[in-house]
Amino acid sequence: MNVRVKLFALTQDLAGTDEVSLALPEDATVADVRSGLAKLVPALEAVLVGCAFAVNNEFATNDAPVNASDEIACLPPVSGG
Numbered sequence: 001m002n003v004r005v006k007l008f009a010l011t012q013d014l015a016g017t018d019e020v021s022l023a024l025p026e027d028a029t030v031a032d033v034r035s036g037l038a039k040l041v042p043a044l045e046a047v048l049v050g051c052a053f054a055v056n057n058e059f060a061t062n063d064a065p066v067n068a069s070d071e072i073a074c075l076p077p078v079s080g081g
Helices: 009-015 030-040 042-048
Strands: 002-007 019-023 052-055 058-060 072-075
Touching (some): 002 030, 009 042
Antiparallel strands (some): 002 019, 052 058, 052 072
């Protein structure tokens, strides 16, 4: 299946786009999305460790399942002052 992942802030800058498409197995999880992103955009690999993921506007753990119709977002850590 193909899933679309929305990217924001630093992840968007590193990937050079605000959305990527990943080919994943039918029984994919957020961990598979994380791994797929690292392979597709190697520049993201170091950042992905600290990123949170949301599936359909709900924060999701690495073992959460994903479907082709889901809205998936990769949310990098934010700092400010």
